[in-house]
Amino acid sequence: MTAVETGMDMRTALGGVEIPDPVLTASGCSAFGRELEPFVDLTAIGAVVTKSVQLRPRSGRPTPRMAETPSGMLNSIGLQGPGIHGLLADDLPWLAERGARAFVSIAGTRVEHFAELAERLRGVPGVLGLEVNISCPNVESRGEVFACDPVAASDVIAAVRAAADPAQPVYAKLSPDVTDIVAVARACADAGADGLSMINTLLGLVIDPDTMRPVLGGVTGGLSGPAIRPVALRCVWQVHAALPDVPILGMGGIRSGLDALQFVLAGASAVSVGTAVFNDPSAPARISAELATALADRGFAALTEAVGYAHRDSA
Amino acid sequence: MSSHNGHFGRVTVEVPRAAQAPVQRVVEVVARRPVNAYVELTLAAPEIAERAEPGQFVAFAIGGATSALLLRRSIAIAGADDGVVTVVVAPHGPGSTWLSERRRGDSVDVVGPLGRPFPAAPAGARALLVGGGYGAAALVGLAARLRTDGHPVDAVAGAASADRLCSVPELTDVADRVEVTTDDGSAGRRGMVTLAVDEMLADAGVVYACGPMPMLRAVADAATARGVPSYVAVEESMACGIGVCMTCVLPVIGEDGRTRFSRSCTEGPVFGGDRVRFADVGRLPHDVVGADAMGVVAP
Numbered sequence: 001m002t003a004v005e006t007g008m009d010m011r012t013a014l015g016g017v018e019i020p021d022p023v024l025t026a027s028g029c030s031a032f033g034r035e036l037e038p039f040v041d042l043t044a045i046g047a048v049v050t051k052s053v054q055l056r057p058r059s060g061r062p063t064p065r066m067a068e069t070p071s072g073m074l075n076s077i078g079l080q081g082p083g084i085h086g087l088l089a090d091d092l093p094w095l096a097e098r099g100a101r102a103f104v105s106i107a108g109t110r111v112e113h114f115a116e117l118a119e120r121l122r123g124v125p126g127v128l129g130l131e132v133n134i135s136c137p138n139v140e141s142r143g144e145v146f147a148c149d150p151v152a153a154s155d156v157i158a159a160v161r162a163a164a165d166p167a168q169p170v171y172a173k174l175s176p177d178v179t180d181i182v183a184v185a186r187a188c189a190d191a192g193a194d195g196l197s198m199i200n201t202l203l204g205l206v207i208d209p210d211t212m213r214p215v216l217g218g219v220t221g222g223l224s225g226p227a228i229r230p231v232a233l234r235c236v237w238q239v240h241a242a243l244p245d246v247p248i249l250g251m252g253g254i255r256s257g258l259d260a261l262q263f264v265l266a267g268a269s270a271v272s273v274g275t276a277v278f279n280d281p282s283a284p285a286r287i288s289a290e291l292a293t294a295l296a297d298r299g300f301a302a303l304t305e306a307v308g309y310a311h312r313d314s315a
Numbered sequence: 316m317s318s319h320n321g322h323f324g325r326v327t328v329e330v331p332r333a334a335q336a337p338v339q340r341v342v343e344v345v346a347r348r349p350v351n352a353y354v355e356l357t358l359a360a361p362e363i364a365e366r367a368e369p370g371q372f373v374a375f376a377i378g379g380a381t382s383a384l385l386l387r388r389s390i391a392i393a394g395a396d397d398g399v400v401t402v403v404v405a406p407h408g409p410g411s412t413w414l415s416e417r418r419r420g421d422s423v424d425v426v427g428p429l430g431r432p433f434p435a436a437p438a439g440a441r442a443l444l445v446g447g448g449y450g451a452a453a454l455v456g457l458a459a460r461l462r463t464d465g466h467p468v469d470a471v472a473g474a475a476s477a478d479r480l481c482s483v484p485e486l487t488d489v490a491d492r493v494e495v496t497t498d499d500g501s502a503g504r505r506g507m508v509t510l511a512v513d514e515m516l517a518d519a520g521v522v523y524a525c526g527p528m529p530m531l532r533a534v535a536d537a538a539t540a541r542g543v544p545s546y547v548a549v550e551e552s553m554a555c556g557i558g559v560c561m562t563c564v565l566p567v568i569g570e571d572g573r574t575r576f577s578r579s580c581t582e583g584p585v586f587g588g589d590r591v592r593f594a595d596v597g598r599l600p601h602d603v604v605g606a607d608a609m610g611v612v613a614p
Contacts, residue, residue, distance in 0.1 A: 028561075035558035035581065038336040039426075051561075059576050059605035062598050066554050066562035068410075071383040073554060077561045078609060080576060217597065225385050256380070278555040279376055279385045281426060282339055 008292040009302035012046070012269050014129050015169020015194030015247060019046040019101065019270070022303050023260065023288040026251050026274030027052055027105035027131060027173070028077070029224075030284075032091035039281040042100035045288065046270055050091065052107035052133040055116060057083035062217040067206040072225025072253070073275060074204050076218030079107055079136075084120050096126030105173070107133040110140060111159045118164035129169035131249075132160050132193075135200045147175035147200070150187035161192035169194035171249055174239075176231055177203050185239040185246070195247035196239060197272070199232045225275040229253030233266050240267025240308055255283070257290020264291075264303065265310035326544045327587025329570050330431045335366040337557070339426045344417045345399060351478045353403045353449050354415040355393070360400045363427045367395035369457035370525075370548050370585045373402060373427030374556030377410040384410050389556040389580065391453035391525065391548065392428060393482065400427070403452040403481055429556050430584045433457050433523055433546055436466050440520025444470040444486070445508050445534050447526020451482040453548050454525055458489040467491050469515050473508035473530070477501035509533045519543055526550070528593065535588025545588030551579035566592040566603055575604045 012022045024046040030036055033048035042048055060080025067074045082090065087104070095102045104127055106117040114132060121127050134146035134153050146152045153172065161170050172188035174181060176199040185196055201222025206215045214220075232252020240248060250268025254260050255276040263271050276283040291303075300306045346357035363373060374387035388410050394401035406415040417423060436442050442461045444454045451472045461468050470490040474480045475498045487493045494511035495503025504510060508526075512534055516522070522538040522545035524531055531547040538545035554560040558581035567577040568590045577583065592600070599606055601613045 029559060031559045031561070039339055039557075054608065056608040057605040058608040059599060059603045059611075060561065060564065061609070063562070063564060063596065064552070065564070066386075066552070066560070068384065068386050068554075071385065073386060075554075075560070075562065080561050080564070080605070083605075083608075275385060278387065278560050280339075280424070281555070281557055281559075 006292045006296040008296050021046045022270040023284050024272045025049050026272035029274035029277050040285045045284045047101040047103040049103045052079050052105040053081050053087045054107050067215040072227035074221035076216040076221035101128040102126050103129050105131040105133050107136050111155050114156050115159040115163040118160045122165040131171045131173050131197050133173050135175045148178050150184050153184050154187040154191035157188045157191040157193045171195040171197045173197040175200045181235050182242045189246045197249040198235050199252045226253040226255050236266040257287050257294045260287050260291045261294045264306050267308040269307045325589045330585045337427050337429050338362050341422050341424050344421045353405050355403050358400045361398035364395040364398050364400050367392050367428040368432035370433035371428035371430050373425050376424040377413050386554045387556045389553045393452035403449045405449045433585050436521045441467040441518050443515050443519035443522045445524040446472045447530040448474045448479050449481045450526030455482050455485045462489050471508050471511045532593035539589040546585050547588045548584045549579050553580050556580050566595045
């Protein structure tokens, strides 16, 4: 059943920008959207969250880049991508021509890189907003990941918010590999983030028992998939409880409409579907339909009524 | 003769995309047949069969909607006729073993056809097809198409041992000459496929190969050394099969002479044999586009 058939009002917003559907792709899991066209109506989903782009084209890391793990996978791609020039010349026009909304993930290793990317994306047709991938090593802090330090994270977000098109909401994508995710979330919100994307992958490792060496070329990798869903949901819950007015784009192992519903009930006003796309390329559309049915079955008239509903007894 | 390491003068073309987009369908297994160490599954998949071209593959979901094995298993299409698609499954891990255990009447979720097909042979060329292990299955449809197009076809099928051979009867049906090699001599000639390839290359105007990477490298190098174009279908491990995960990349030389990390699924699995930098698989050479941004610089 689709949202139309259930009559469910699935409209939501990213920051102040309304979108017709709460299900988005996830950065790094749907490339730049093109390959999903045979399987998903890209204009019907909330937005295509594009793979993190940096200023220059990047080759990414050598293979092996992937290891399957229980209910998940480890990846170490190394942000292979065309660079901002290629994105602006090729990928974003392709999405815009079709009327698909792009939520553009940006990444860098210096605060100025993030700001320059935001600047170059000002006013670009079809760009609904920016997701700031702060799970990158900060070259000015001996490679410490921005997302693991509230000060570094807020420096990036403040610079991006200042440089970005005022009409484009800026979401900070948070790492779960921190002691206190609420502290980082608060720092980002105070720095001007219009919303928070939660969560990025967890750092993991797999060793090949035959070679007795790490499987991945990059040694460690990011763990994703349903295996991390309870961790992601806990993060969304904690941050929504502490910062109920900050919009959350929830992600981490969402594979079904009922998984998406859990994130909405925990406080997410939209969700991204990532690794599930590898398993089922039509997952974003399927999950949206399943979520609409699940909301209708529980007596909700609109998605927005269910956002944070699981907190009702904690007030 | 072309230079393998130079940027120009390559004897292959960049392989074009397939004519038609893939579909995702839940299909029924209509036949299951053990073949040596493998299992041949036949699927009622008319929309995939009518779109498929030789060299393309399909990607299977493993174990249903709550399976803990999330990644698709990509397998070459061995046949696509009359509404059915045939694949040869080599059980080695839990996913391929699950797939090999499907029975007649079971349903599987499959996406396909995926990847770029083998390009047509040069006019009038005699074609040499080389299959390693179950990789030979990917050449059966190609052999038939080449014959239909009027090309004489020779084939070499090789494997570690007799039980690892595949599709030899099917290739024998359409090829003019078929040579079999096994590492242990348990079938055909003892030795690697290159034993037979080196002899048959003299007559070949084009080479097509599918099998393990070391075999593809040896066959491509032998063909390139003689100035014969070769097209290899790689068996790189893939998470999605459709081009979104970026895990299956290889260093491949493009039409502009520059090397990029190219996806085996959407830019392959068929590549010009003189375009894959086999020696650099699993490495990041400084001249790959974007290596500088990774901090890798020319020595």
